[in-house]
Amino acid sequence: MSKLYHVLEFAKLAGVTVRALHHYDRLGLLKPNRTETGYRLYYLRDLERLEQIVALKFLGIPLKQIRHMFERSTSAMSDSLQMQRRVLEEKRRLLDSAIRAIEEAEKSTAPGNRPDSAILKKIIEVIEMQDNMDWSKKYYSEEAQAKMEERKKLWSPENQERWSKEWSDLFRDVEAALGEDPASARAQALAARWKKLVEGFTGGDQQITAGLGKMYQDRPNWPANMQQRMQPFSNKKVWEFIQKAFAAGKTAS
Amino acid sequence: MSKLYHVLEFAKLAGVTVRALHHYDRLGLLKPNRTETGYRLYYLRDLERLEQIVALKFLGIPLKQIRHMFERSTSAMSDSLQMQRRVLEEKRRLLDSAIRAIEEAEKSTAPGNRPDSAILKKIIEVIEMQDNMDWSKKYYSEEAQAKMEERKKLWSPENQERWSKEWSDLFRDVEAALGEDPASARAQALAARWKKLVEGFTGGDQQITAGLGKMYQDRPNWPANMQQRMQPFSNKKVWEFIQKAFAAGKTAS
DNA sequence: CTTGACTCTGACGTTACGTCAGGGTTGAAC
DNA sequence: GTTCAACCCTGACGTAACGTCAGAGTCAAG
Numbered sequence: 336m337s338k339l340y341h342v343l344e345f346a347k348l349a350g351v352t353v354r355a356l357h358h359y360d361r362l363g364l365l366k367p368n369r370t371e372t373g374y375r376l377y378y379l380r381d382l383e384r385l386e387q388i389v390a391l392k393f394l395g396i397p398l399k400q401i402r403h404m405f406e407r408s409t410s411a412m413s414d415s416l417q418m419q420r421r422v423l424e425e426k427r428r429l430l431d432s433a434i435r436a437i438e439e440a441e442k443s444t445a446p447g448n449r450p451d452s453a454i455l456k457k458i459i460e461v462i463e464m465q466d467n468m469d470w471s472k473k474y475y476s477e478e479a480q481a482k483m484e485e486r487k488k489l490w491s492p493e494n495q496e497r498w499s500k501e502w503s504d505l506f507r508d509v510e511a512a513l514g515e516d517p518a519s520a521r522a523q524a525l526a527a528r529w530k531k532l533v534e535g536f537t538g539g540d541q542q543i544t545a546g547l548g549k550m551y552q553d554r555p556n557w558p559a560n561m562q563q564r565m566q567p568f569s570n571k572k573v574w575e576f577i578q579k580a581f582a583a584g585k586t587a588s
Numbered sequence: 589m590s591k592l593y594h595v596l597e598f599a600k601l602a603g604v605t606v607r608a609l610h611h612y613d614r615l616g617l618l619k620p621n622r623t624e625t626g627y628r629l630y631y632l633r634d635l636e637r638l639e640q641i642v643a644l645k646f647l648g649i650p651l652k653q654i655r656h657m658f659e660r661s662t663s664a665m666s667d668s669l670q671m672q673r674r675v676l677e678e679k680r681r682l683l684d685s686a687i688r689a690i691e692e693a694e695k696s697t698a699p700g701n702r703p704d705s706a707i708l709k710k711i712i713e714v715i716e717m718q719d720n721m722d723w724s725k726k727y728y729s730e731e732a733q734a735k736m737e738e739r740k741k742l743w744s745p746e747n748q749e750r751w752s753k754e755w756s757d758l759f760r761d762v763e764a765a766l767g768e769d770p771a772s773a774r775a776q777a778l779a780a781r782w783k784k785l786v787e788g789f790t791g792g793d794q795q796i797t798a799g800l801g802k803m804y805q806d807r808p809n810w811p812a813n814m815q816q817r818m819q820p821f822s823n824k825k826v827w828e829f830i831q832k833a834f835a836a837g838k839t840a841s
Numbered sequence: 842c843t844t845g846a847c848t849c850t851g852a853c854g855t856t857a858c859g860t861c862a863g864g865g866t867t868g869a870a871c
Numbered sequence: 872g873t874t875c876a877a878c879c880c881t882g883a884c885g886t887a888a889c890g891t892c893a894g895a896g897t898c899a900a901g
Contacts, residue, residue: 341847342848343846343848348816350813350816352889352890353848354888354889354891355888355889357849357850357889358888358889362888370897372848372849372896372897372898373848373849373850373896373897374847374848374849374897374898375848375849386712387708387712390689390708390711390715391708391711392888393682393685393686393689393715394686394689394690394711395686397887397888398887398888399887404704408704410701410703410704412704412707412708413694413697413701413707416690416693416694416707416711417690417694419690420687420690420691420694423683423686423687423690424687426683427680427683427684427687429646430676430679430680430683431680433646433647433648433676434673434677434680436643436646436647437647437669437670437672437673437676438673440669441666441669441670441673444666448663450663451657451661451663451665454665454666454669455640455643455644455665458644458647458669459639459640459643462643462646559600559603560603563601563603594878594879595878595879596877596878596879605858605859607857607858607859607860608857608858610858610880610881611857611858615857623866623879625865625879625880626865626866626879626881627866627867627878627879627880628879628880645857650856650857651856652856
């Protein structure tokens, strides 16, 4: 004599709301029997189904897809779950990133009540940094990544700022010297400045330098926002000039 | 002569869609100038604002709230961020739980293509288990938690099943013996079975036993679904009877 | 027969845009 | 001067999973 439940009763039993049961009913996920007057009547076996729905929902699977999984009883479950796991892992990455961004901002603005704009700036900075790190990871060896993690500590916003400015200056200066002989003293001085700035990033480490090289070669595949930021440095002649200058420097020495 | 941008241009610059800019405009988050014919015109300084919006959105803060943060320029930023961090950390907990549930299910059903229902059962089981663990954590000391983590490995679904059934049986038997003398042989036998089942969970460990005790004392504060599951064991007379039996056992020995 | 506790359906609200649809604007080519 | 592609505008519906009324019927007890 398997007991019969009315909505509210059944909802409490399963820990969901009456409205949710209505919803699942309409979506065809869980269609209970009805009394003559239209009241919904649930059996105990409906509870099992409902628990499955709630579980799959907890995994972030949309209701429509849950229905599909029930209908085409073909064992698509395993595949769906695998896919869903990947989706969730990706979400977790973003979540972690957001949490870390807030943590960093809280840490670096802890002393006193800094203005909102300063906090925001820090947050944007951290997010961009993580974005870059995450994306550029694939160019660097494990070892190089570890070393960069170390060197990251030296990258205060001020250093960052100064480094960017020096690159801009240098690039402008090289552009102005494009007519020169790459072996000339002026060109060699520019090449030296260039080398120094690169080393400011690599710390002279071979592994990091190698990764940087790979990344540079892969320019066409950089994401849009990266290309955007590199646009002021896109003048190919400058890069060629510097390469020639390095070559000239080597043969000379 | 700060450059002027049309929507599409500006959208590309910032890495968002035109529709998003429309949306922010309507919500009053970022209201650009207009040409005489109604075209939106963005200045470079609008980019800063937009980047802030995108950053805060990345942190999961709703657009309405972002607008509030901009409007009442009172430094509510810090507080909002702290709150948001908590929200995100909670989300992450649930995400982790979901991912682990899928992982466990994949692991335990890896050998061959088990039917969907079996996979689902496993998932529900894992979710419930994590739910319980998470919630009951507060009753146990660090040490006890570690030991339980160890003991968890012994908890196969079959053992679980058997243990549940034995509790049901025992409870029924005690109920049937409520009229007996707690010091009688029959009562003492029941008490012994009871002790054994408890030890099946605690492993005889003092720390775990202490935590279990704390949890039992706090019954009124258990979450609804827990109370539900414990409902078959809610007969107070049974608990009192067993306590008396234990007491009688001690004085006797 | 009244009343309180339930139940039903229908419909709008929420979030952050995506996606048309119908209709102007602009600048360059013809 | 016109045409045409490429943009731009506003308005409106769609999405996911229910929450929250609103108006109206049902049920069991007194």
